[in-house]
Amino acid sequence: MKILAVDDDELIRELLLATLEAHGYTDVTLAESGEDALRKISAAGTPFDAFMIDIQMPGMDGIELVRLVRDMSRYRETPVVMITAMNQKDYIDRAFLAGATDYVTKPFDTTELITRIRLADKLQSETRRASAALAGPHHEKHKPAYGEPVAIEEIKGYVSNGVLQNYVMIMKDQKQLAIGAFAIRVPELERVHAGSSSEEFAYVVTDVAEVISDTLVGTQAFVSYIGAGVFLCVGPKRMLPEAETVQDHLFTMLNDSDLVYCEDVATNFSAQVGAVSSPKLLERRDDLRFLERAVSNLHSIQRHHPLGRPSGLAGHLASHAA
Amino acid sequence: MVHGLDANSAAQLNAGLARIRERFISSLSDRIDSFYELLSDLQDDTRWAESCAELRANAHKLHGICGSVGFAAIGENAARLEQKIDSLGPDLHRNNIDDVRSLLNCLLDEMEQNLDAA
Numbered sequence: 001m002k003i004l005a006v007d008d009d010e011l012i013r014e015l016l017l018a019t020l021e022a023h024g025y026t027d028v029t030l031a032e033s034g035e036d037a038l039r040k041i042s043a044a045g046t047p048f049d050a051f052m053i054d055i056q057m058p059g060m061d062g063i064e065l066v067r068l069v070r071d072m073s074r075y076r077e078t079p080v081v082m083i084t085a086m087n088q089k090d091y092i093d094r095a096f097l098a099g100a101t102d103y104v105t106k107p108f109d110t111t112e113l114i115t116r117i118r119l120a121d122k123l124q125s126e127t128r129r130a131s132a133a134l135a136g137p138h139h140e141k142h143k144p145a146y147g148e149p150v151a152i153e154e155i156k157g158y159v160s161n162g163v164l165q166n167y168v169m170i171m172k173d174q175k176q177l178a179i180g181a182f183a184i185r186v187p188e189l190e191r192v193h194a195g196s197s198s199e200e201f202a203y204v205v206t207d208v209a210e211v212i213s214d215t216l217v218g219t220q221a222f223v224s225y226i227g228a229g230v231f232l233c234v235g236p237k238r239m240l241p242e243a244e245t246v247q248d249h250l251f252t253m254l255n256d257s258d259l260v261y262c263e264d265v266a267t268n269f270s271a272q273v274g275a276v277s278s279p280k281l282l283e284r285r286d287d288l289r290f291l292e293r294a295v296s297n298l299h300s301i302q303r304h305h306p307l308g309r310p311s312g313l314a315g316h317l318a319s320h321a322a
Numbered sequence: 323m324v325h326g327l328d329a330n331s332a333a334q335l336n337a338g339l340a341r342i343r344e345r346f347i348s349s350l351s352d353r354i355d356s357f358y359e360l361l362s363d364l365q366d367d368t369r370w371a372e373s374c375a376e377l378r379a380n381a382h383k384l385h386g387i388c389g390s391v392g393f394a395a396i397g398e399n400a401a402r403l404e405q406k407i408d409s410l411g412p413d414l415h416r417n418n419i420d421d422v423r424s425l426l427n428c429l430l431d432e433m434e435q436n437l438d439a440a
Contacts, residue, residue: 011342011349011387018338022331056382085386085401107389107397110335 001121002047004040006031006065007054007083015108016052016083023114034060038068047074050120053100055084055091063098070099076153077127079120083108089236092170093220096159102166123162143198146190147228150205157213157222161232164224165288168234172285180237180276181294184212184246185301186254188267189229196264207260208269211253215246230295243273274298343391347440354433356380361426364419374422378407381429393436399429 003025005016013030020028029048031037034057041048051069055062062082069075082095085106092103101123104116144150149161159167171179186208193201205225212223212231221235233240254260254269274297279290327335357380363373381404388397403425410418 009383009387011346011391014342014345015339015387015390018335018342022327022335022338024331058379085382085404106386107394 001025001049001117001124002027002029002044003050003052003117004029004031004037004044004048005052006034006037006057006062007052008032008057009054012054012083012106016113019108019110019113020117023117025117033057034062034065034068037065041069041072041075048078049124050078050117051075051080052083052117053080055082055095063094066095066098066100077151079123081116081120089171089174092167092174096163096167096222097156101160101163103170119162119166126162145227146193149225149227150202152202152206152209152225155206155210155213155223157216158209159222159224161224161226164222164232164234165291167222168288168291169285171234172279172283178237178278179234180240180278181232181234181291182240182243182276183274183295183298184231184233184250185272185274185298186229186231186269187272188269191267192262192265194265196262200262200264204260204262208254211250211259215249215253216241226295230298232291232294234291237276237278240276243275247271247273272298272301274301339391346387346391346393347437350433350437350440353380353384354430354437357426357430357433361423361430364423364426370419374407374419377422377426378404381407384429396429396432396436399425399432403429 003020005013005020005028007013007016007030010032013032017028017030020026029040029044031040037051037053051066053062053065062084066080066082069078069080079101080099081102081104082092082100083104083106084091095103102116102120104113151160152158168179168181189201189205189208192204196204209223209225209231212233216223216233216235219235219239219241221233221240223231223233226232250271250273251269254271260269274294277290277293277297279287283289357377360373360377360380363369364377366373381400384400385397385404388394388400403422406421406425410422
């Protein structure tokens with residue numbers, strides 16, 4: 001894996017190099033600033049497979065550098081691990097919104113650092129496999145199953161499932177504030193999937209993701225599509241909106257054809273919004289069962305309202321304070 | 323033994339970390355001098371704000387590297403100084419930098435003790 005590590009502190013650069021090389025990552029390029037990183041990216045014969053970028057640097061800071069990297073088509077999906085001594089939520093959120101996929105804090109724990117790089121390595125391999133499958137001549141024959149995630153790009157607050165899990169682990173690690181997760185199911189996506197090409201399905205899922213993201217503006221929540229018509233939303237618990245409010249907004253917006261349009265399958269859309277689930281006190285940092293619980297919370301809605309939008313929302317559609 | 327590494331790689335990493343630690347120790351004296359200059363500039367009517375910004379940047383760097391090379395206490399002092407300057411934000415003016423000065427003195431004490439012991 002070819003890595004570009006960017007930090008203005010020479011000793012940190014050496015530390016990164018020593019740690020990465022000892023763990024078998026020997027193709028490492030170092031840059032001392034955002035500007036130096038851009039020069040090295042331009043000059044690279046073969047593209048980098050991962051970036052490690054310090055947030056706070058003189059001149060161009062790491063968040064601006066991530067934005068510029070993400071604007072380059074070949075680096076849209078490349079893992080970016082932010083490295084910084086600042087662990088405030090604001091910095092973490094800004095880094096993820098700019099396109100970071102993970103985050104490590106200084107001072108480094110070498111085991112933790114390598115864990116993050118191995119996760120980046122895994123993410124990069126998965127992205128490559130998915131791109132190769134899509135680029136293949138017969139990819140329509142291998143249309144992804146309904147239960148599989150769909151790649152969505154360039155929606156503010158939208159992240160892939162792997163990145164969402166990284167974000168959750170960091171938030172749990174920082175213990176800065178209580179986080180909560182809730183799931184949204186758009187059941188009609190199953191019909192859209194059955195009756196349209198994979199490309200058309202991806203367009204519709206992207207439209208729906210954008211509507212959900214717009215609905216959650218101001219809540220600092222991140223959204224991810226996990227497959228089977230289900231979107232997972234994670235954010236500060238106290239800022240998450242009431243389920244009923246989300247559902248009403250979604251019902252209106254999803255049925256605005258300027259916002260969500262499906263050429264192949266004519267359908268109205270509905271949305272089921274589950275109750276919020278939170279990590280339990282004694283759960284470990286990497287224990288992400290509360291995300292599964294958020295998805296499970298949708299099942300009770302399905303049992304009661306199998307056809308979609310329920311008429312009376314109050315009862316089992318528990319409020320987010322549940 | 324470093325977790326997850328064979329003996330050769332662990333030895334290679336430990337040797338690399340030892341070199342970085344030595345270089346950090348060699349840099350301590352210059353870092354101390356630089357902090358003393360900034361401490362003095364804090365008294366200067368025309369330069370105190372600029373010095374405070376530079377102080378924050380230097381403290382941030384120190385905070386980043388110290389814990390990774392075995393000087394956690396210096397790192398913690400540097401982090402406190404950085405956070406203090408951040409917390410003052412737009413309220414930062416000459417009359418309320420006594421806390422900054424006090425935290426800088428604590429940091430300098432810690433750095434000097436470690437330099438003496440190294």
